[in-house]
Amino acid sequence: MTERVNQYVLESRDFQQLLDALIKRGYQVLGPAVRDGAIVYDVVESLSDLPIGWTDEQETGRYRLRRRNDEALFGYVVGPQSWKKYLHPAEVRLLTAERSGRTFRILNNEPAPPRRAFLGVRACELAAIAVQDRVLEGDRYRDPIYAARREGIFIVAVNCTQAAPTCFCTSMGTGPRVRGAYDLALTELVGPGKHEFVIEAGSDAGAEVLAELAPSAASEALCREAEAAVERAASQIQRRLDTTGIRDLLYTNFDHLRWDNVAQRCLACANCTMVCPTCFCTTVEDVSDVTGTHAERWRKWDSCFSQNFSYIHGGSVRSSAKSRYRQWMTHKLASWIDQFGNSGCVGCGRCITWCPVGIDITEEVRAIRESPASSKESSHGKP
Amino acid sequence: MSSKVRRKPRIAVFKFASCDGCQLSLLDAEDELLGVAAALDIAYFPEASRAMVKGPYDIGLVEGSITTHHDAERIQEVRRQCKTLIAIGACATAGGIQALRNWKDVDEFIRIVYATPKYINTLKLSTPVAEHVPVDFELRGCPINKHQLIELITATLAGRKPNVPTYSVCVECKRKGNVCIAVAQGVACLGPATQTGCGALCPSFDRGCYGCYGPMESPNTESLSNQFRILGQNNAEITRAFRGFNAWAWQFRKASEESERT
Ligand code: SF4
Ligand code: SF4
Ligand code: SF4
């Protein structure tokens, strides 16, 4: 088959060469690392920085690291952080101003972000980056901070060969096989007496790095094995979110009793939005020093779960937790489609795992779908 | 004096029932202190200077809770003397750790502790300043965060709204890139129900949040208590968790009383 022409095999013992090739090209390589009981993203310089032999166990409101019985490098699913950490950082200084006499000067000397390579981008994460691309630079309104950080990112994607119980990429059409814009894609194959990667290039930059590694072509059998491994991940996925007519479903059920039910559980703590790889909302804070000669403007992650987020003259529009959860879920799954043409959810499951009380977006949709009602009926319906 | 020369705003610091930790935050702000001294006339601050300039004052910082009849009268006078009155710290904003006595018989304590109980003249409850006089701003924390204090003073001088968020500790915890210890380690953390301000200090060191900054803007203590039960906490432990420095803040009070009843 023709597509096989592009597939090569990289032995795990040669994996460092891939890191070296990227570092040599001036990339700061960011990838998975074990820290504080989870797999997070951090600077990766050598093979030993990677979460060798670690995996995660995830369920609603619960995450635990576990040892694997092999030396897999990518044998985990997704952790609490996403690439948003680098592309759309939690806190950015927008400007600094100094007063001198009766005038002031704007100082803008933020260093340019380094050239970066992302190692270990999953299918759902690749989709999430595409969602944020659309929001933050896919329009006449372009966020220059995002654009500067996004440009020239080298993406090493990894196909999932296992899924967490919280994953539902298959429902959202985003995974577990990577699609779209990557430079290199890996499928890890690990078993008794073997540990190798099927690797393919998705761009010229990727092909150049690949050529330098001089890998041998992957055999037909190995390619099939890699495909089967990804299939296995897909078949492990039990969580479903039925997206049929989801936009209208949520729009017509804005007064469903389920929103009261979820509000009883929801802490309005904002964890779901912080971990979501597509949530992009921010607040702007102006700070000045006590002498009034130095001022800074900062942009920080905010959330539709915070009261001030919907503050307009006179007060907060969404004062109840009910209205805030409804806003979040309806935006993510319905009004995002009107705004940007696609769903705001890629099915990564982070909001499910990292919600301190285990609220599950797929369950909330199911509950509404099971007893959809017009607003009048719903206020008399069963709880 | 020409009317062009503007007098520096006068600040006064008052103490009620408290440990002094909050007012010391001001002294602890070494880097900013010179700026504060240049911008403000520190008119009354017994803890830090001999200056005892009489009121009125432009800004009054009040530390401590109201626990005696004398306090209750003095806070009225303090209010009259201050244009802007700011309550600082868990004692002044929620009654402090000493509000634990609000659930006990104070007379019994007095009998047990003091050799001559008749010298002790105290109120039954330890209460926040706002229960006695109108307060312009409440700066939370046990102790307060010095950066928030400087920000509050700066904003007050500049006539702008201070950046003192009222959302949960979780927001700052996540912005810092912390791994949530509630989810990843099963630690009972009060962060989701607590107002931020500390920069998620305890969760950054693998300890659950103790609730130093009191209830966040819309705390769901019932749901969090249920989650604590799932994490293996019993009712006595849940009562203790909410009954800390901000025990008398009504949402925490309600939560601790509910778990005490169950
Ligand atoms: S949601 Fe899909 S792509 Fe994302 S980690 Fe899970 S299996 Fe992989
Ligand atoms: S809403 Fe939840 S599952 Fe969907 S992309 Fe965000 S964090 Fe992932
Ligand atoms: S859904 Fe969960 S994570 Fe999101 S605000 Fe509510 S309690 Fe917090």
Ligand code: SF4
């Ligand atoms: S560790 Fe505590 S404060 Fe931090 S996100 Fe988790 S629950 Fe919130």
